[in-house]
Amino acid sequence: MHDVRLGGEDILARQLELAEENYRRLHERGIRSVSVLGAIGSGKTTIVEWAIVRLQREGLRVGAIAADSAGDDDHVRFLSRGARSVNVNTQDDCHLDAHAVDHALDALPLDDLDVVFVENVGNLICPADFPLGTDREMVVISVTEGDDMIRKHPKIFAQTDLVVVNKVDLAPAVGVDPQRLIDDYAKLNPHGRIVLTEAKTGRGMDEVLSLLGFECTNTQW
Amino acid sequence: MVDELISSLLPRLDAIPGRVTAVFLRKGELRILSTHALQSAFELLSRGTRLDGARLEIEDVSAVVRCRACSYEGPPNRFGDERGHLAIPILSCPRCGGDVTAVAGRELCVERVAVSEGEGATRGSVTQGAGP
Numbered sequence: 001m002h003d004v005r006l007g008g009e010d011i012l013a014r015q016l017e018l019a020e021e022n023y024r025r026l027h028e029r030g031i032r033s034v035s036v037l038g039a040i041g042s043g044k045t046t047i048v049e050w051a052i053v054r055l056q057r058e059g060l061r062v063g064a065i066a067a068d069s070a071g072d073d074d075h076v077r078f079l080s081r082g083a084r085s086v087n088v089n090t091q092d093d094c095h096l097d098a099h100a101v102d103h104a105l106d107a108l109p110l111d112d113l114d115v116v117f118v119e120n121v122g123n124l125i126c127p128a129d130f131p132l133g134t135d136r137e138m139v140v141i142s143v144t145e146g147d148d149m150i151r152k153h154p155k156i157f158a159q160t161d162l163v164v165v166n167k168v169d170l171a172p173a174v175g176v177d178p179q180r181l182i183d184d185y186a187k188l189n190p191h192g193r194i195v196l197t198e199a200k201t202g203r204g205m206d207e208v209l210s211l212l213g214f215e216c217t218n219t220q221w
Numbered sequence: 222m223v224d225e226l227i228s229s230l231l232p233r234l235d236a237i238p239g240r241v242t243a244v245f246l247r248k249g250e251l252r253i254l255s256t257h258a259l260q261s262a263f264e265l266l267s268r269g270t271r272l273d274g275a276r277l278e279i280e281d282v283s284a285v286v287r288c289r290a291c292s293y294e295g296p297p298n299r300f301g302d303e304r305g306h307l308a309i310p311i312l313s314c315p316r317c318g319g320d321v322t323a324v325a326g327r328e329l330c331v332e333r334v335a336v337s338e339g340e341g342a343t344r345g346s347v348t349q350g351a352g353p
Contacts, residue, residue: 001242001335001336001338002335003333003336004237004333005332005333006233006331006332007332010328010330011222011329011330125253128253129252129253129254154300155251155309158251158300158310158311158312159251159312187300188300188309189311190311191312
């Protein structure tokens with residue numbers, strides 16, 4: 001028995017190449033893109049809906065990719081807000097990958113869009129290993145999941161530069177101190193930004209959009 | 222992903238005689254992939270191939286960061302819980318607090334396999350490719 005050395009390339013290299021192709025495809029058309037990750041039921045879709053409404057009011061043409069294991073609920077919500085949307089059912093896969101995004105981009109009228117949101121499947125573990133090729137990324141959690149969500153999923157938060165803590169209005173009702181989430185995140189990622197939101201009313205969304213690089217002039221929600 | 226691992230590995234084994242008993246996968250600690258899931262998938266997807274019966278051994282690679290501001294290069298500080306169960310690398314410079322890039326810790330690659338010579342292999346005939 002002996003070991004044989006192989007000059008192996010990274011197994012994720014192909015994923016990275018595909019992600020870079022997606023990035024180039026969007027970038028060369030001047031499309032800004034945002035990947036939205038987060039926990040199940042944290043409010044990712046509501047946040048994207050607000051972003052769609054708000055950015056359209058700024059005159060931007062918004063597209064969205066709605067990924068879920070099954071169904072088209074999020075896709076229908078995006079359409080109802082006026083976005084051009086594509087539905088992706090990942091079925092047994094718990095995350096999107098760059099290949100799936102490539103196909104979804106085929107179905108979007110890219111020449112008529114300024115912004116594309118990519119909402120991943122609700123999951124705080126494996127999506128972090130699959131770059132999609134967007135130029136911004138945010139992770140959404142909500143206070144109803146508990147104030148230990150960040151410390152329980154440290155790897156994804158250590159590598160994420162924008163975290164949205166949603167449903168802060170419910171914090172007293174569920175006995176959660178959002179400060180604990182803020183403190184945990186500050187320790188894990190001293191360079192990251194964390195925003196408290198109440199997506200139902202739009203509170204905090206200006207700051208989220210600003211940190212994503214969108215300056216909104218119309219301040220009415 | 223494991224399918225990709227196996228299909229990229231099989232052609233590279235063509236020049237290597239003998240039975241492959243283990244595949245050593247280097248996995249950076251910044252990767253979230255589950256070791257158990259990788260091993261289960263490998264066991265299933267390698268059936269009927271030359272890797273059938275080989276073990277997938279995961280070798281963890283510690284993170285190394287490089288600071289964009291002060292050029293520090295080395296291990297990062299770690300985030301731990303009070304019971305010591307966690308030691309997550311913090312992607313910030315331990316020396317000046319600046320922004321860093323990870324120069325190690327994100328890899329996922331096979332650099333070696335273990336081969337049993339019991340089945341017609343000749344020692345010395347198995348070197349292929351360059352090492353890291």
